[in-house]
Amino acid sequence: MALLTVHGLGKKFGGITALNNIDFTIDEGEIMGIIGPNGSGKTTLINCITGFIRASAGKIVFEGRDIRGLAPHRIVNLGICRTFQIMRPYASLPAYKNLIIPLYSPRARKTGGWRGGGRHGDRNIIALDLLEEVGFERESKVPYKLAGTLPTGYLKRLELARCLALNPRLLICDEVFSGLSMSEIASMVPLIEKLNRSGVTIIMIEHRLKELFRVAKRVMAISYGDKIVEGTPEEVMANEKVKEAYLGA
Amino acid sequence: MKTGKRRERIDRGIKVRSDGLYALSSWREIAYLLAPRTLLIGGFLLAPLLLLLFPYWQKVLLIVCIYALLAMAFDFLANYVGLVCLGGSFFVGVGGYGAALLNKYCGLAPFLSIPLAALLGAAFCTLLLLPCLPLRGVYFAIITLMYPLMATRIIEAFELFGGTNGMMDVAGFANPWIEQYFLVTATLLLLFGLRRLAVEDLGLVIKGIKDNDQSVRASGINITFIKAQAIFYAAFLGCFAGAYLAHVYMWAGLSMFALDFSIIPIAATVVGGGGSLMGAVLGAVLLVPLSEALRAFGPLRIVVYSLILTVVIVIKGEGLLNYLARKYSQFERWVEI
Numbered sequence: 001m002a003l004l005t006v007h008g009l010g011k012k013f014g015g016i017t018a019l020n021n022i023d024f025t026i027d028e029g030e031i032m033g034i035i036g037p038n039g040s041g042k043t044t045l046i047n048c049i050t051g052f053i054r055a056s057a058g059k060i061v062f063e064g065r066d067i068r069g070l071a072p073h074r075i076v077n078l079g080i081c082r083t084f085q086i087m088r089p090y091a092s093l094p095a096y097k098n099l100i101i102p103l104y105s106p107r108a109r110k111t112g113g114w115r116g117g118g119r120h121g122d123r124n125i126i127a128l129d130l131l132e133e134v135g136f137e138r139e140s141k142v143p144y145k146l147a148g149t150l151p152t153g154y155l156k157r158l159e160l161a162r163c164l165a166l167n168p169r170l171l172i173c174d175e176v177f178s179g180l181s182m183s184e185i186a187s188m189v190p191l192i193e194k195l196n197r198s199g200v201t202i203i204m205i206e207h208r209l210k211e212l213f214r215v216a217k218r219v220m221a222i223s224y225g226d227k228i229v230e231g232t233p234e235e236v237m238a239n240e241k242v243k244e245a246y247l248g249a
Numbered sequence: 250m251k252t253g254k255r256r257e258r259i260d261r262g263i264k265v266r267s268d269g270l271y272a273l274s275s276w277r278e279i280a281y282l283l284a285p286r287t288l289l290i291g292g293f294l295l296a297p298l299l300l301l302l303f304p305y306w307q308k309v310l311l312i313v314c315i316y317a318l319l320a321m322a323f324d325f326l327a328n329y330v331g332l333v334c335l336g337g338s339f340f341v342g343v344g345g346y347g348a349a350l351l352n353k354y355c356g357l358a359p360f361l362s363i364p365l366a367a368l369l370g371a372a373f374c375t376l377l378l379l380p381c382l383p384l385r386g387v388y389f390a391i392i393t394l395m396y397p398l399m400a401t402r403i404i405e406a407f408e409l410f411g412g413t414n415g416m417m418d419v420a421g422f423a424n425p426w427i428e429q430y431f432l433v434t435a436t437l438l439l440l441f442g443l444r445r446l447a448v449e450d451l452g453l454v455i456k457g458i459k460d461n462d463q464s465v466r467a468s469g470i471n472i473t474f475i476k477a478q479a480i481f482y483a484a485f486l487g488c489f490a491g492a493y494l495a496h497v498y499m500w501a502g503l504s505m506f507a508l509d510f511s512i513i514p515i516a517a518t519v520v521g522g523g524g525s526l527m528g529a530v531l532g533a534v535l536l537v538p539l540s541e542a543l544r545a546f547g548p549l550r551i552v553v554y555s556l557i558l559t560v561v562i563v564i565k566g567e568g569l570l571n572y573l574a575r576k577y578s579q580f581e582r583w584v585e586i
C-alpha cells in the first residue's frame with residue numbers, strides 16, 4: 001500500500017528551478033534511496049515534503065491526505081520525521097535533554113504511551129533509553145555532555161534519536177552517513193535495518209552508495225531538479241544519464 | 250599580564266562536593282548551597298522592617314520590586330526565548346489601567362484586582378503581540394516599542410479612561426505593611442516560580458526555540474504557540490507590576506506607558522547579568538537606589554548615572570551576578586605555560 005505519493009512536485013527559487021515535476025511513491029515498510037549530485041535538489045525535496053518550504057506546484061499525499069501547505073509541526077504530528085543534513089542540536093543543552101523537546105510534542109505524548117513521558121513516564125529516563133538505542137554508551141558521560149561539544153558521529157545519532165522520540169511512520173534521513181568514518185557507518189547500518197524491521201518506512205538520501213545499496217532495494221536518482229530514473233540499485237547505476245550526472249559533476 | 254603564565258580557573262572543592270545531591274555531609278556544605286538564596290529571600294523580607302524609620306526608602310524598595318519584575322520579564326524573553334522586548338511599559342500600562350477599571354467599575358479590592366488585572370492584561374498583551382511572533386531580533390524589538398506609543402496616542406485622541414487626566418480615586422492598600430509585604434512576597438514567588446518553569450520541560454522547549462527553532466519545528470512543536478505562552482508569562486509579570494502601581498498611586502494614567510519602564514529593566518539586566526533571572530533582580534536592587542541616591546546631583550543626575558552604568562558595563566560586561574557566581578564557586582591561580 002502506498003504510504004506517500006508525490007505528484008508533479010515543483011519548486012522554483014526566484015528564477016531557479018530547484019525541482020521540476022517530480023513523481024514517486026513509497027510503499028509502507030519500504031526503504032527507498034534518493035541519490036543525485038550536490039545541488040540537484042534532494043534536500044529541497046525533503047523540505048517540501050516536510051513543510052519547511054512551500055512547494056510551487058504538485059501534490060503530496062500521505063495516507064490518503066494531501067499534506068502540501070501544512071505547517072512543519074503538523075506534518076511531524078502525522079508521523080513524517082526528518083533529520084537535518086546540517087545537524088541542528090540544541091548546543092546549550094546536554095545531549096539527553098535535547099530529546100525532552102521532541103518528547104514534549106503532541107505526537108510523542110499521544111502515541112508513546114508510557115514512552116511518551118506523559119503523566120506516568122519520566123522523560124529523562126526515556127531520553128537516556130533512546131540515546132542508548134542509537135548507540136550512546138549508557139554508562140559513559142557522553143549522554144550528559146553539552147550537545148555543542150559532541151563530535152559529528154554523535155550528532156548524527158542525536159538527529160536520529162530525535163526522530164525516534166517522535167515514533168515516526170515515515171523517517172527521512174538527509175545524508176546521515178556523510179562525515180562519518182567507515183566503522184561509524186558500519187554501526188549505523190544495522191540500526192536503520194532494525195528500525196525498518198520494526199515497521200518504519202524510510203527514505204534515505206545518500207552519497208555513500210555502497211552502504212545505501214545494502215539497505216535500499218529501490219533507488220531514485222535526480223539531477224538538476226529532474227527525476228532521471230528509478231529502479232533497483234543495479235538498474236539505476238547502469239543508467240547512462242546517472243553515469244553522466246555523476247561523472248559530469 | 251605576566252608573560253609565560255596564564256590564569257587558570259578551578260572549581261572550589263566545596264562546590265564540587267556540594268554539586269552532587271547525595272554528597273552533602275556537613276553544615277558547611279549545606280550553608281554553602283543555601284547562603285545565596287537565604288541572603289536574597291531574607292534581604293527582601295527584612296527590608297521593609299529595616300527601612301521602618303525611612304518611609305522614603307520604603308517607597309524606593311517598592312520601585313526596586315517593580316523594576317525587578319520588569320527586568321525578570323525582559324531577561325526571560327531575551328535570554329530564554331530569544332525575543333528582545335522593548336514593550337515593558339506597555340505591560341505596565343495595560344496592567345495599571347486594567348486594575349483601575351476592575352477596581353472602579355467592578356468594585357474589586359486590590360487583592361483581587363491585581364492578580365486578575367495581571368491575568369487578563371497578560372492575555373490581552375499576548376493577543377496583541379501574536380502577529381509579531383514570527384519576527385526576530387531588531388524587528389520584534391522595534392514593534393514592541395511602538396505599542397506603548399500607540400496606546401498613549403489612542404487614549405489621548407479618543408479621551409478614553411479619563412483621557413490625559415487618567416483614572417483617579419483608585420482604592421489604595423489598607424495599610425503600608427500590607428502594601429509592602431504584598432509586593433515583596435509576590436516578587437519572590439514570581440522569581441522562583443519563573444526559575445522553576447525554566448527548568449521544567451516547557452522551559453527546555455522554550456530554550457530550544459532560542460537555540461534552534463527549526464529543530465523544534467521538526468520535533469512537531471508549534472513554536473508560535475510556545476512563544477505565545479512565554480510572552481504570556483512575561484506580560485503577566487509586567488501587568489502585575491502595573492496593576493500594583495495603580496493601587497499604590499491610587500491612579501492610572503498615561504505616564505504608566507513611560508519609556509522608563511521599558512529601558513531601565515534592560516539596564517538592570519545588563520548590569521546584573523542576563524540568563525539567570527537572579528541577575529536581573531540584582532541589577533534592579535543596585536540601579537534603582539543608585540538612581541535615587543544621585544538626586545543630590547540635580548540636573549546632572551542622569552549624566553552621573555549614565556557614567557556609572559557605562560563603567561560597570563565596560564569593566565564587567567558579563568554582568569555582576571555572573572562575576573560573583575564565578576568568584577563564589579571557583580578560584581583562580583597563575584600557572585606556568
Ligand SMILES: Nc1ncnc2c1ncn2[C@@H]1O[C@H](COP(=O)(O)OP(=O)(O)O)[C@@H](O)[C@H]1O
Nearest residue numbers: 013016018036037038039040041042043044045
Ligand atoms: N532557500 C533557497 N533559496 C534559493 N535557492 C536554494 C535554496 N535552497 C536550495 N536552493 C538551491 O536549490 C538547489 C538544490 O539544492 P539542495 O536541495 O540543497 O541540493 P542537494 O541537497 O541535492 O545537494 C541548489 O542549486 C541550491 O542553490
Ligand SMILES: [Mg+2]
Nearest residue numbers: 042043044085
Ligand atoms: Mg542536501
